[in-house]
Amino acid sequence: MNIKDVSERTKLPAKTIRYYEDIGLITPARGENGYRKFSENDLHKLAFVGRARHLGFSIEDCRNLLALWGDNGRSSADVRAIAQSHLEQIEAKLRELAEMRDTLARLVHCCAGDNRPDCPILEDLAKTHI
Amino acid sequence: MNIKDVSERTKLPAKTIRYYEDIGLITPARGENGYRKFSENDLHKLAFVGRARHLGFSIEDCRNLLALWGDNGRSSADVRAIAQSHLEQIEAKLRELAEMRDTLARLVHCCAGDNRPDCPILEDLAKTHI
DNA sequence: GTTGAGCTTCCAGTAACTGGAAGCCCTATA
DNA sequence: TATAGGGCTTCCAGTTACTGGAAGCTCAAC
Structure with a gap:
């Protein structure tokens, strides 16, 4: 083919x-x-x-995973370990993104979004911690 | 400095x-x-x-955002648009990752993770749709 | 004067493709 | 048989947002 x-x-x-x-x-x-x-x-x-x-x-x-798939002598534990580790990374990423979403949603919600310059989003980004 | x-x-x-x-x-x-x-x-x-x-x-x-921050004649709508669009992308990514997590969690849960080769994770990945 | 830390630039590598150019190959049609 | 088109090939470059490392200049302290 x-x-x-x-x-x-x-x-x-x-x-x-x-x-x-x-x-x-x-x-x-x-x-x-x-x-x-x-x-x-x-x-x-x-x-x-x-x-x-x-x-x-x-x-x-x-x-x-491909190698394990092709290996009849594999242990399912090896496959599981890869998947488990990946799952943990995804869960970490989910937590990170959820936090971003919460902050952003709050900011977007607070912003009037009109033709005036005042903007809580910019104010938040500019919040000086230095 | x-x-x-x-x-x-x-x-x-x-x-x-x-x-x-x-x-x-x-x-x-x-x-x-x-x-x-x-x-x-x-x-x-x-x-x-x-x-x-x-x-x-x-x-x-x-x-x-930096340019808008430095522009006193900005409209907050422009800032909001950027943040809103970004928020939507994050939400899309969250949905995608949540789906991955659900599938992976189920598979990891079903896998014995021992020294036998039988593995629902591999079976799922190999599920032929072609 | 020498040492070591700090600064500079530049090049290469990361992850997983994706776009595009130049150029063969194959098939169908005139 | 010539040609047009689509499919196939390779190779190079670009994407995102840095990061590591090498070679070399500068500065401050002893």
Whole structure:
């Protein structure tokens, strides 16, 4: 299968698929013309990575998850550790963003948003702590 | 004031301060020796940017907010628009991350995390939709 | 005078792509 | 058979907001 079909079936941009080859996540075969020839296994790996990326796993996590996926002697503990650590990072990010949201929502709410210059948002940003 | 003192007072790394000069957020004076000489105004701008960055505003947003801050003829509506748009992006990101967290938490919870290979996390990632 | 800290610039690297240019290859149609 | 188009290739550069590191000048203290 050529890259365009793979792109359509995996919903990954062709550029991204080439990039994933570049960094060694997949190694599709090549035809005589130099075109990439994707196997079903390549397809499955790409779909796997696509889903992992969708869950926010880093490329390095994806690489490790792929390796574990292909390793029948794996321990589920290793997979869980990666997912658990990622989950914790997401939770930390969520807390950070929620705090930003709260502050911003309050500020936006307090700002008249008219043609006058007075603005609690700027006042807050300028609040001097130095 | 030299860069190290500014760095301590604004809590911004010296590298970051130089970078902010590079991209034109501030333009500190220079001494005869070539050292940057920061004014109180530079300090305030840096603190302002630091706080805006802390709230997740992009550098370009910071640039625009700084300009509005220094413009006495501004309309608070312009400030509010920037903050509102940023708030919406944060809320979108929050929704995305919350979804990731929910899925991940469920998967991590279902995974035994022992020395056996069976793993619902991998199974989920491998769920073929292609 | 020398040492060590502080300052300078410049280059490269980060994460994960994405856009674009230059140039083959393949297929269909006139 | 010539050509037009779309698909494929590689390679280079740009994105965001810094950060690390090297080479080298400056300053203050002893």
